[in-house]
Amino acid sequence: MHALTPTRRLTIRVIAPVLAGIVGLLALFMSPWNDSASAHGSMVDPASRAYSCWDRWGDDHMNPAMEQEDPMCWQAFQENPNTMWNWMSLFQENLAGNWQSKISNGNLCSAGDAQSGLASSLDTPGEWTTTDISSNFSMHLYDTASHGADFFEVYVTKQGFNPATDALGWDDLELVETTGSYAPAQDITFDVSAPGRSGHHIVYTIWQASHLDQTYFICSDVNFT
Template sequence: MHAYRHADQTRPLLRAFALVTAALLFLVPWADSAAAHGSVVDPPSRNYGCWDRWGSDFQNPAMADLDPMCWQAWQDNPNAMWNWNGLYRDNVGGNHRAAVPDGTLCSGGQAEGGRYNSLDTVGPWQTTDLDNSFRLHLHDQASHGADYLRIYVTEQGFDPATEPLGWDDLELVTETGSFAPTQDIYVDVDAPGRTGHHVVYTIWQASHMDQVYYLCSDVNFG
């Protein structure tokens, strides 16, 4: 009887340990995983930025005032942030405009069953301060490599806080060649003639298969 009571008292501790371990796995940004993919981490994509700022405190009601766009995203679907590395579409065949209609660019055309739809919400997303010449950092957890990256920046006069993002709002400023499989890709970008809040829009065509990532990063050109 004594042994039974001891085992019964131990079970809650084991359950608690399992929950803490699972939580820690979510909070390790560069953990290797066969299912891992990637995203732009500098300037951070919308969902990576929300995960980076609030992943360890995502139930804090202060987020509603401090970071309202991340707050609405967490309320809509927390998995968009936990899966910050999974915003992609398969088998696009290079026809990005057909796969991703206007107004849905930041969700990759409502990719993954609409998991990332909150990223299309118009409003005052937190920005990263940048010079007009900057270096973009893509973290590729699974080392997919790239056939190319196409990096667009919104035209001067477009306001991400009040207008949905469409293809005609973007200027292609950089298109790269291919990258061999690696975990970190860096690209130098020039976006002259811009000030204020803009969106840097990155299309990453992975090279391991026809898999394309569509990534919005909010920036402030000083």
């Protein structure tokens, strides 16, 4: 066996950390939803909290400017960026329709801490970035796995609720739409009407997937104009 020359030792010392860095980046940015076994979905319009943060900052999440420009996404990324990489995974299984027995007040936006400690930052009240909508608006679900839906229930916070200061509870919500079933598709859209509101509100969507008893709980921040 030949001894390594100083040049070869230096080359290995340089290349090894570079390769380790590349492997780490690949592990970080490999999207778990690219694997069909773990593929899921979420509301992309109006955008869910996790999707909205990922959409704006996923490629730039180390940018210190986020702390000032988008403080709610900043605190979520700081707690655990996997909350954003897994923006499609805010679901619980085998609830049999008993939403409130599993999703407690103050934990609605994390789907009852669906990601085991990773998503609790989504419940933090604050100035979340909003999507402008009118009283009549459309919902757009993007579902890479094409689960379909038994139904959607759409709730909107009551006038007077303040998402900037108040933790979301079930009594803060008004049911405004219950849909029928939808066949499996990657994109599902439907219309909703929620009159009598202005300013920052939360649209809370419950999506009952049709492939098994898998229920998604999704907060979307909106601004009624």
